[in-house]
Amino acid sequence: MNVDDARDDLAFIRALIAPEDHWQRQFGKLYAAAGACYSVQMLLHIGQFAGITPKEGLGAQAIGWGPSVVFLAILIWVIRRDGPRREGLTSRAVGAVFAAVGLTNLALCLTIGSVALRLHSLTLWLIYPCVVMILQGLAWLVAFMLRRRGWLGVVALGWFAVGVAMAFFIDNMVGFVAAATVGVVCFMLIPGLYLARQAGQDA
Template structure:
Protein backbone atom coordinates (compact mmCIF):
# COMPACT_ATOMS: atom_id res chain seq x y z
CA UNK A 1 0.00 0.00 0.00
CA UNK A 2 1.32 3.46 -0.81
CA UNK A 3 2.38 5.54 2.15
CA UNK A 4 0.49 8.76 2.71
CA UNK A 5 2.47 11.76 3.83
CA UNK A 6 1.04 13.86 6.60
CA UNK A 7 1.01 17.56 5.79
CA UNK A 8 1.02 19.60 9.03
CA UNK A 9 -0.31 22.71 7.28
CA UNK A 10 -3.16 20.73 5.72
CA UNK A 11 -3.99 19.10 9.06
CA UNK A 12 -4.05 22.50 10.71
CA UNK A 13 -6.26 23.94 7.99
CA UNK A 14 -8.64 20.97 8.14
CA UNK A 15 -8.90 21.23 11.92
CA UNK A 16 -9.56 24.94 11.73
CA UNK A 17 -12.17 24.45 9.03
CA UNK A 18 -13.97 21.94 11.23
CA UNK A 19 -14.01 24.09 14.35
CA UNK A 20 -13.70 27.57 12.82
CA UNK A 21 -17.40 28.49 12.47
CA UNK A 22 -18.28 27.50 16.05
CA UNK A 23 -15.25 29.27 17.45
CA UNK A 24 -15.93 32.40 15.39
CA UNK A 25 -19.58 32.50 16.44
CA UNK A 26 -18.74 32.20 20.14
CA UNK A 27 -15.90 34.72 19.98
CA UNK A 28 -18.03 37.09 17.92
CA UNK A 29 -20.89 36.95 20.43
CA UNK A 30 -18.55 37.76 23.32
CA UNK A 31 -16.89 40.64 21.46
CA UNK A 32 -20.22 42.03 20.25
CA UNK A 33 -21.67 42.32 23.74
CA UNK A 34 -18.41 43.38 25.38
CA UNK A 35 -18.02 46.19 22.86
CA UNK A 36 -21.64 47.33 23.10
CA UNK A 37 -21.89 47.23 26.89
CA UNK A 38 -18.51 48.65 27.87
CA UNK A 39 -18.52 51.11 24.99
CA UNK A 40 -21.85 52.51 26.24
CA UNK A 41 -20.50 52.61 29.79
CA UNK A 42 -17.39 54.51 28.68
CA UNK A 43 -19.44 57.04 26.71
CA UNK A 44 -21.70 57.51 29.73
CA UNK A 45 -18.66 58.31 31.86
CA UNK A 46 -17.60 60.78 29.18
CA UNK A 47 -21.03 62.44 29.31
CA UNK A 48 -20.74 62.70 33.09
CA UNK A 49 -17.30 64.29 32.86
CA UNK A 50 -18.64 66.75 30.28
CA UNK A 51 -21.54 67.69 32.54
CA UNK A 52 -24.11 66.29 30.11
CA UNK A 53 -25.25 63.57 32.53
CA UNK A 54 -25.69 63.69 36.29
CA UNK A 55 -25.95 60.60 38.48
CA UNK A 56 -26.46 60.08 42.19
CA UNK A 57 -24.27 57.76 44.27
CA UNK A 58 -26.61 54.87 43.52
CA UNK A 59 -26.61 55.82 39.85
CA UNK A 60 -22.80 55.68 39.75
CA UNK A 61 -22.90 52.25 41.38
CA UNK A 62 -25.43 50.99 38.85
CA UNK A 63 -23.36 52.38 35.96
CA UNK A 64 -20.27 50.68 37.34
CA UNK A 65 -21.75 47.19 37.61
CA UNK A 66 -24.52 47.28 34.98
CA UNK A 67 -22.44 46.09 31.99
CA UNK A 68 -20.83 43.26 33.93
CA UNK A 69 -24.06 41.40 34.78
CA UNK A 70 -25.29 40.84 31.19
CA UNK A 71 -21.72 40.27 30.00
CA UNK A 72 -21.24 37.46 32.54
CA UNK A 73 -24.53 36.00 31.30
CA UNK A 74 -23.11 36.01 27.75
CA UNK A 75 -19.93 34.30 28.96
CA UNK A 76 -21.98 31.67 30.78
CA UNK A 77 -24.11 31.08 27.67
CA UNK A 78 -21.06 30.69 25.42
CA UNK A 79 -19.37 28.35 27.92
CA UNK A 80 -22.53 26.24 28.20
CA UNK A 81 -22.88 26.00 24.42
CA UNK A 82 -19.28 24.93 23.96
CA UNK A 83 -19.13 22.46 26.84
CA UNK A 84 -19.33 19.37 24.60
CA UNK A 85 -17.48 20.60 21.52
CA UNK A 86 -14.14 19.06 20.59
CA UNK A 87 -11.84 21.94 19.76
CA UNK A 88 -9.36 21.65 16.93
CA UNK A 89 -5.82 22.97 16.97
CA UNK A 90 -6.82 26.25 15.29
CA UNK A 91 -9.56 26.90 17.80
CA UNK A 92 -7.25 26.06 20.69
CA UNK A 93 -4.65 28.47 19.31
CA UNK A 94 -7.13 31.35 19.13
CA UNK A 95 -8.65 30.45 22.50
CA UNK A 96 -5.21 30.41 24.12
CA UNK A 97 -4.41 33.75 22.50
CA UNK A 98 -7.54 35.51 23.75
CA UNK A 99 -7.49 33.77 27.14
CA UNK A 100 -3.88 34.80 27.80
CA UNK A 101 -4.71 38.36 26.74
CA UNK A 102 -7.68 38.34 29.11
CA UNK A 103 -5.57 37.11 32.01
CA UNK A 104 -2.94 39.77 31.34
CA UNK A 105 -5.70 42.40 31.21
CA UNK A 106 -7.01 41.28 34.59
CA UNK A 107 -3.58 41.42 36.22
CA UNK A 108 -2.87 44.84 34.70
CA UNK A 109 -6.28 46.15 35.85
CA UNK A 110 -5.53 45.13 39.43
CA UNK A 111 -2.02 46.62 39.30
CA UNK A 112 -3.13 49.96 37.83
CA UNK A 113 -6.18 50.11 40.10
CA UNK A 114 -4.18 49.59 43.27
CA UNK A 115 -1.49 52.06 42.20
CA UNK A 116 -4.04 54.72 41.20
CA UNK A 117 -5.87 54.32 44.53
CA UNK A 118 -2.68 54.59 46.56
CA UNK A 119 -1.43 57.63 44.69
CA UNK A 120 -4.86 59.23 44.33
CA UNK A 121 -3.98 59.93 40.70
CA UNK A 122 -6.65 59.34 38.05
CA UNK A 123 -4.10 59.64 35.27
CA UNK A 124 -2.53 56.37 36.39
CA UNK A 125 -5.87 54.60 35.93
CA UNK A 126 -6.29 56.16 32.48
CA UNK A 127 -3.11 54.39 31.41
CA UNK A 128 -4.85 51.04 31.91
CA UNK A 129 -7.15 51.25 28.85
CA UNK A 130 -4.14 52.26 26.77
CA UNK A 131 -2.40 49.00 27.68
CA UNK A 132 -5.63 47.08 27.02
CA UNK A 133 -5.92 48.59 23.54
CA UNK A 134 -2.35 47.53 22.79
CA UNK A 135 -3.19 44.02 24.01
CA UNK A 136 -6.26 43.97 21.76
CA UNK A 137 -4.08 44.97 18.84
CA UNK A 138 -1.71 42.10 19.60
CA UNK A 139 -4.55 39.59 19.98
CA UNK A 140 -6.18 40.59 16.69
CA UNK A 141 -2.79 40.47 14.98
CA UNK A 142 -2.33 36.90 16.23
CA UNK A 143 -5.80 36.05 14.91
CA UNK A 144 -4.82 37.60 11.57
CA UNK A 145 -1.65 35.51 11.45
CA UNK A 146 -3.60 32.33 12.22
CA UNK A 147 -6.62 32.95 10.01
CA UNK A 148 -4.73 34.85 7.29
CA UNK A 149 -7.59 37.32 6.85
CA UNK A 150 -6.75 40.90 5.92
CA UNK A 151 -9.71 42.40 7.77
CA UNK A 152 -8.42 40.98 11.06
CA UNK A 153 -5.17 42.84 10.42
CA UNK A 154 -7.14 46.02 9.81
CA UNK A 155 -8.83 45.63 13.21
CA UNK A 156 -5.43 45.05 14.79
CA UNK A 157 -4.06 48.21 13.16
CA UNK A 158 -7.11 50.10 14.40
CA UNK A 159 -6.43 49.08 18.00
CA UNK A 160 -2.79 50.15 17.71
CA UNK A 161 -3.89 53.51 16.27
CA UNK A 162 -6.32 53.97 19.19
CA UNK A 163 -3.47 53.13 21.58
CA UNK A 164 -1.44 56.02 20.19
CA UNK A 165 -4.46 58.35 20.15
CA UNK A 166 -5.35 57.65 23.78
CA UNK A 167 -1.75 58.22 24.81
CA UNK A 168 -1.89 61.69 23.26
CA UNK A 169 -5.30 62.39 24.81
CA UNK A 170 -4.62 61.17 28.34
CA UNK A 171 -4.79 64.74 29.72
CA UNK A 172 -8.07 65.46 27.92
CA UNK A 173 -10.44 63.11 29.71
CA UNK A 174 -13.62 63.98 27.82
CA UNK A 175 -12.14 63.35 24.36
CA UNK A 176 -10.20 60.37 25.72
CA UNK A 177 -13.43 58.69 26.89
CA UNK A 178 -15.20 59.56 23.65
CA UNK A 179 -12.47 57.97 21.53
CA UNK A 180 -12.29 54.90 23.78
CA UNK A 181 -16.05 54.39 23.79
CA UNK A 182 -16.32 54.69 20.02
CA UNK A 183 -13.32 52.36 19.61
CA UNK A 184 -15.06 49.71 21.71
CA UNK A 185 -18.05 49.91 19.40
CA UNK A 186 -16.09 50.11 16.14
CA UNK A 187 -13.21 47.74 16.89
CA UNK A 188 -14.86 45.24 19.23
CA UNK A 189 -18.63 45.20 18.75
CA UNK A 190 -18.57 45.55 14.95
CA UNK A 191 -15.84 42.90 14.39
CA UNK A 192 -17.73 40.65 16.80
CA UNK A 193 -20.84 40.99 14.66
CA UNK A 194 -18.78 40.34 11.52
CA UNK A 195 -17.36 37.16 13.07
CA UNK A 196 -20.87 35.96 13.84
CA UNK A 197 -22.12 36.71 10.32
CA UNK A 198 -19.13 35.00 8.72
CA UNK A 199 -19.59 31.98 10.97
CA UNK A 200 -23.22 31.70 9.90
CA UNK A 201 -22.18 31.66 6.23
CA UNK A 202 -19.20 29.33 6.66
CA UNK A 203 -20.15 25.64 6.52
CA UNK A 204 -18.90 23.34 9.24
CA UNK A 205 -17.27 20.19 7.91
CA UNK A 206 -18.17 17.15 9.91
Protein backbone atom coordinates in the same frame (compact mmCIF):
# COMPACT_ATOMS: atom_id res chain seq x y z
CA MET B 1 14.37 13.16 12.83
CA ASN B 2 12.74 10.01 11.41
CA VAL B 3 10.07 9.87 8.73
CA ASP B 4 7.21 9.34 11.19
CA ASP B 5 8.20 12.41 13.23
CA ALA B 6 8.44 14.52 10.08
CA ARG B 7 5.01 13.30 8.96
CA ASP B 8 3.48 14.15 12.34
CA ASP B 9 5.04 17.61 12.30
CA LEU B 10 3.74 18.25 8.80
CA ALA B 11 0.24 17.15 9.80
CA PHE B 12 0.36 19.50 12.78
CA ILE B 13 1.40 22.45 10.62
CA ARG B 14 -1.32 21.71 8.07
CA ALA B 15 -3.94 21.54 10.82
CA LEU B 16 -2.69 24.79 12.31
CA ILE B 17 -3.08 26.79 9.11
CA ALA B 18 -6.16 25.03 7.73
CA PRO B 19 -9.18 27.28 7.24
CA GLU B 20 -11.73 26.83 10.04
CA ASP B 21 -14.65 29.19 9.78
CA HIS B 22 -16.89 27.57 12.38
CA TRP B 23 -14.66 28.53 15.31
CA GLN B 24 -15.87 32.09 15.03
CA ARG B 25 -19.59 31.59 15.84
CA GLN B 26 -19.35 31.56 19.64
CA PHE B 27 -16.43 33.98 19.71
CA GLY B 28 -18.29 36.42 17.46
CA LYS B 29 -21.36 36.35 19.70
CA LEU B 30 -19.29 36.98 22.81
CA TYR B 31 -17.16 39.70 21.25
CA ALA B 32 -20.25 41.45 19.90
CA ALA B 33 -21.88 41.18 23.34
CA ALA B 34 -18.79 42.74 24.92
CA GLY B 35 -18.85 45.48 22.29
CA ALA B 36 -22.53 46.19 23.00
CA CYS B 37 -21.98 46.32 26.78
CA TYR B 38 -19.01 48.66 26.55
CA SER B 39 -20.63 50.79 23.86
CA VAL B 40 -23.48 51.44 26.30
CA GLN B 41 -20.88 52.27 28.94
CA MET B 42 -19.25 54.81 26.62
CA LEU B 43 -22.64 56.41 25.95
CA LEU B 44 -23.24 56.65 29.69
CA HIS B 45 -19.82 58.29 30.13
CA ILE B 46 -20.74 60.78 27.43
CA GLY B 47 -23.94 61.36 29.36
CA GLN B 48 -21.83 62.22 32.39
CA PHE B 49 -20.11 64.98 30.43
CA ALA B 50 -23.52 66.27 29.36
CA GLY B 51 -24.86 66.16 32.92
CA ILE B 52 -27.44 63.51 32.07
CA THR B 53 -26.02 60.53 33.97
CA PRO B 54 -24.55 60.58 37.51
CA LYS B 55 -20.88 61.45 38.00
CA GLU B 56 -20.67 60.32 41.63
CA GLY B 57 -22.18 57.81 44.02
CA LEU B 58 -23.75 54.46 43.27
CA GLY B 59 -24.88 55.59 39.82
CA ALA B 60 -21.33 56.33 38.76
CA GLN B 61 -20.15 53.02 40.24
CA ALA B 62 -22.83 51.22 38.26
CA ILE B 63 -21.61 52.89 35.06
CA GLY B 64 -18.05 51.83 35.85
CA TRP B 65 -18.69 48.21 36.82
CA GLY B 66 -22.15 47.39 35.44
CA PRO B 67 -21.17 46.59 31.83
CA SER B 68 -18.47 44.16 32.97
CA VAL B 69 -20.92 42.40 35.30
CA VAL B 70 -23.50 42.13 32.52
CA PHE B 71 -20.93 40.79 30.07
CA LEU B 72 -19.70 38.22 32.59
CA ALA B 73 -23.27 36.98 32.99
CA ILE B 74 -23.64 36.75 29.18
CA LEU B 75 -20.31 34.92 28.93
CA ILE B 76 -21.38 32.29 31.46
CA TRP B 77 -24.80 31.90 29.81
CA VAL B 78 -23.42 31.47 26.28
CA ILE B 79 -20.76 28.98 27.35
CA ARG B 80 -23.27 26.92 29.36
CA ARG B 81 -25.86 27.02 26.55
CA ASP B 82 -23.55 26.17 23.66
CA GLY B 83 -21.45 23.67 25.61
CA PRO B 84 -18.04 22.41 24.51
CA ARG B 85 -17.28 22.36 20.80
CA ARG B 86 -14.78 20.37 18.82
CA GLU B 87 -12.25 22.83 17.51
CA GLY B 88 -9.24 22.64 15.26
CA LEU B 89 -5.77 23.75 16.21
CA THR B 90 -6.18 27.23 14.78
CA SER B 91 -9.38 27.76 16.73
CA ARG B 92 -7.75 26.63 19.96
CA ALA B 93 -4.70 28.80 19.30
CA VAL B 94 -6.80 31.94 18.66
CA GLY B 95 -9.05 31.19 21.62
CA ALA B 96 -6.03 30.65 23.87
CA VAL B 97 -4.59 34.02 22.89
CA PHE B 98 -7.79 35.90 23.70
CA ALA B 99 -8.18 33.98 26.97
CA ALA B 100 -4.59 34.83 27.90
CA VAL B 101 -5.21 38.49 27.11
CA GLY B 102 -8.29 38.44 29.34
CA LEU B 103 -6.33 37.05 32.29
CA THR B 104 -3.54 39.53 31.62
CA ASN B 105 -6.05 42.37 31.71
CA LEU B 106 -7.21 41.22 35.14
CA ALA B 107 -3.64 41.11 36.45
CA LEU B 108 -2.96 44.57 35.01
CA CYS B 109 -6.15 45.93 36.58
CA LEU B 110 -5.06 44.71 40.01
CA THR B 111 -1.48 45.92 39.51
CA ILE B 112 -2.10 49.38 38.08
CA GLY B 113 -5.27 49.88 40.10
CA SER B 114 -3.59 49.16 43.42
CA VAL B 115 -0.76 51.61 42.70
CA ALA B 116 -3.15 54.29 41.39
CA LEU B 117 -5.29 53.92 44.51
CA ARG B 118 -2.30 54.15 46.78
CA LEU B 119 -0.99 57.25 45.01
CA HIS B 120 -4.48 58.73 44.46
CA SER B 121 -3.60 59.16 40.78
CA LEU B 122 -6.38 59.15 38.20
CA THR B 123 -3.84 59.59 35.40
CA LEU B 124 -2.01 56.44 36.46
CA TRP B 125 -5.27 54.51 36.52
CA LEU B 126 -6.20 55.72 33.03
CA ILE B 127 -3.07 54.03 31.69
CA TYR B 128 -4.84 50.71 32.30
CA PRO B 129 -7.57 51.06 29.61
CA CYS B 130 -4.90 52.25 27.15
CA VAL B 131 -2.95 49.05 27.76
CA VAL B 132 -6.14 46.99 27.43
CA MET B 133 -6.65 48.40 23.93
CA ILE B 134 -3.06 47.56 22.98
CA LEU B 135 -3.48 44.00 24.25
CA GLN B 136 -6.65 43.64 22.19
CA GLY B 137 -4.57 44.65 19.19
CA LEU B 138 -1.99 42.02 20.13
CA ALA B 139 -4.64 39.28 20.20
CA TRP B 140 -6.02 40.32 16.80
CA LEU B 141 -2.51 40.52 15.38
CA VAL B 142 -1.89 36.91 16.42
CA ALA B 143 -5.23 35.95 14.83
CA PHE B 144 -4.10 37.69 11.63
CA MET B 145 -0.78 35.84 11.64
CA LEU B 146 -2.56 32.51 12.05
CA ARG B 147 -5.45 33.12 9.67
CA ARG B 148 -3.78 35.44 7.13
CA ARG B 149 -6.91 37.48 6.53
CA GLY B 150 -6.31 41.15 5.91
CA TRP B 151 -9.28 42.47 7.88
CA LEU B 152 -7.95 40.83 11.04
CA GLY B 153 -4.78 42.87 10.63
CA VAL B 154 -6.84 46.02 10.12
CA VAL B 155 -8.67 45.37 13.41
CA ALA B 156 -5.33 44.84 15.15
CA LEU B 157 -3.93 48.12 13.83
CA GLY B 158 -7.17 49.85 14.79
CA TRP B 159 -6.80 48.72 18.40
CA PHE B 160 -3.18 49.91 18.46
CA ALA B 161 -4.24 53.30 17.13
CA VAL B 162 -7.03 53.57 19.72
CA GLY B 163 -4.64 52.77 22.57
CA VAL B 164 -2.19 55.43 21.41
CA ALA B 165 -4.98 57.98 20.89
CA MET B 166 -6.33 57.36 24.40
CA ALA B 167 -2.86 57.90 25.84
CA PHE B 168 -2.58 61.13 23.86
CA PHE B 169 -5.87 62.35 25.37
CA ILE B 170 -5.17 61.09 28.88
CA ASP B 171 -5.50 64.65 30.26
CA ASN B 172 -8.62 65.34 28.19
CA MET B 173 -11.47 63.09 29.29
CA VAL B 174 -13.72 64.03 26.39
CA GLY B 175 -11.07 62.99 23.86
CA PHE B 176 -10.17 59.96 25.96
CA VAL B 177 -13.75 58.65 26.03
CA ALA B 178 -14.27 59.53 22.36
CA ALA B 179 -11.24 57.44 21.38
CA ALA B 180 -12.42 54.56 23.58
CA THR B 181 -15.88 54.76 21.99
CA VAL B 182 -14.38 54.43 18.52
CA GLY B 183 -12.48 51.39 19.75
CA VAL B 184 -15.35 49.44 21.25
CA VAL B 185 -17.77 50.24 18.40
CA CYS B 186 -15.46 49.90 15.38
CA PHE B 187 -13.06 47.21 16.61
CA MET B 188 -15.16 45.19 19.07
CA LEU B 189 -18.89 45.44 18.31
CA ILE B 190 -18.64 45.49 14.50
CA PRO B 191 -16.01 42.69 14.16
CA GLY B 192 -17.98 40.56 16.62
CA LEU B 193 -21.19 40.98 14.64
CA TYR B 194 -19.33 40.26 11.39
CA LEU B 195 -17.80 37.05 12.76
CA ALA B 196 -21.13 35.80 14.11
CA ARG B 197 -22.88 36.64 10.82
CA GLN B 198 -20.25 34.92 8.69
CA ALA B 199 -20.39 31.83 10.88
CA GLY B 200 -24.17 31.75 10.46
CA GLN B 201 -23.86 31.91 6.69
CA ASP B 202 -21.22 29.17 6.63
CA ALA B 203 -23.19 26.85 8.95
